[in-house]
Structures are given as structure tokens and as C-alpha cells.
Amino acid sequence: MVLPARLHSLRYNSVSRRNFSSGRPFFRLQGGAFKNAGHGGRRGNGRRYRAGDSVRQSGIYEVIHDRDHREAHEVVMISGEYFPDCETCKDKVRFRLVRTAPYIFQDEDFGEEV
Numbered sequence: 001m002v003l004p005a006r007l008h009s010l011r012y013n014s015v016s017r018r019n020f021s022s023g024r025p026f027f028r029l030q031g032g033a034f035k036n037a038g039h040g041g042r043r044g045n046g047r048r049y050r051a052g053d054s055v056r057q058s059g060i061y062e063v064i065h066d067r068d069h070r071e072a073h074e075v076v077m078i079s080g081e082y083f084p085d086c087e088t089c090k091d092k093v094r095f096r097l098v099r100t101a102p103y104i105f106q107d108e109d110f111g112e113e114v
Helices: none
Strands: 017-018 025-028 034-036 049-050 059-064 071-075 095-098
Touching: none
Parallel strands: none
Antiparallel strands: 017 025, 025 034, 049 095, 059 071, 059 095
16 A cells, blocks of 8 residues: 655644653644644554554554564554564564554545545
8 A cells, every 4th residue: 555645735833742741742733722642542452463464453553573673662554554574573573552543544534536
């Protein structure tokens, strides 16, 4: 699946801030107000997925590498894709859903026009 290149049309009206007490990002809106960026997506159930499994829900996933290869990190995965192999860990890499987050271009209001 090729992701559309739409970044050129986006306007960034907010500045990312981090709330150090909660560890969650905040954004400064026009006018100086702050908004919590906890998007309200459903939390993961702790299940771990393997390389080659189909991604059932778009969202933020924690990548857990084999042994001491690399620290765990977060990535965005899109439903309908497959979890990839790691170049070092190969198929021993695991993925855990942290929070669902719908891909904007799979939303009916933002989908690709044909």
C-alpha cells in the first residue's frame, strides 16, 4: 500500500509540548490555549503480533526486538498491511498494540477521490 503524499497541504498551527508530569504531549492552539493530545483511541490488549501477521487495526504499535538488538520503540501501522521483518532480528521481532488510531485516508470524510 502506497501512502498518499499530502504533507505539503497540511498547515501546522500548533507547537508540540510535553507535559512532563503525565508524559503525554500537549499542543498549543491558536490563541494560546493548550489541548491534550490523548486521542482517545482504544488501548491495546497486550497481545503480541509476529512479523508476517496481518495488521487488523491501524494504530500505534510498540516494536519489541529480539534480545539486546535495540530498545523497544513505537511505530504507526496501517490496517491491511503486514507486520515486517526486522533486518537484524528477522522474524523474531514482535509488535504490541499501544493505542488504536485510524488512518485518516481510510476515513470516509478524507478518503481518496477516484
